[in-house]
Amino acid sequence: MQASDKGVPKSQAALDGQTLRIGIVQARFNDAITSRLAEACIAELRLLGVAEHHIRHVTVPGALEVPIALNAMADSEDYEALVALGCIIRGETYHFELVANESGAAVTRVSLDNQIPIANAILTVENEQQAWARAEEKGRDAARVAVEMANLMEELQ
Template sequence: MQASDKGHASASLNGENLRIGIVQARFNADITQSLAQACITELRALGVDPAHIRHVTVPGALEVPLALQAMADSEDYDALVALGCIIRGETYHFELVANESGAAVTRITLDYATPIANAILTVENEQQAWARTEEKGRDAARVAVEMANLMKELQ
């Protein structure tokens, strides 16, 4: 960082030399696979080497944090991405899954000082989910790359 930067960190979207881990929930698989495809396509467009992208799947959103924790614990990744889709139903289960998975992802981010782009969709219906998959998948990739670079800059 140059002295002229006056302490302002830049938002670098250069994915070269970054290692990214992706954990995708298989529940609502068509939607989460679309999220994953958009994310991986964007990571590659940002310069992340496909050999440096590890993509694993788990049953559902509540299982995502455990896989993220294992990846963070390995210290093999500069950033992680959480992908899933929780669609509101007629019971309280929606709130439970949305709240618990979100809180766990945040806890892992802070406990391991590892950036995690949380793209676990929480929507009212399938139509809302489909309307968000492309954009949220790409956003997750950009957040992961930007935060990985920022963390390197801050250390």
């Protein structure tokens, strides 16, 4: 049965998190920013109906460690969707590109290998000002993406 068949507009049903379990992995590097991402994400998940006890939030040192924690959560089969949170700010060396590219590719690989939606909100920005300008909205966006994609995957199976 499709969401629209239940008398609920598809867009509203797609954002119904009442039955979902969501895992969040937050990188602690640039902690003030990533904590703001996490706060906004968790608040939005609650607004979408995800029960407090169905949200698992863990932290890891940095963006390169996010995928391995996501993979462990995916392997557990305890979650309908996952969220990756982090903040990579460009510096003066090639390290920014390495971390941004490798963390992004690894998050995608975990999602595809495990057939689990992962909302990737690892910010890649030029400076701290850009990160702060995006943190709250991207945290909320990640929650909405996780819920919508979890519901879509359920519908497609």
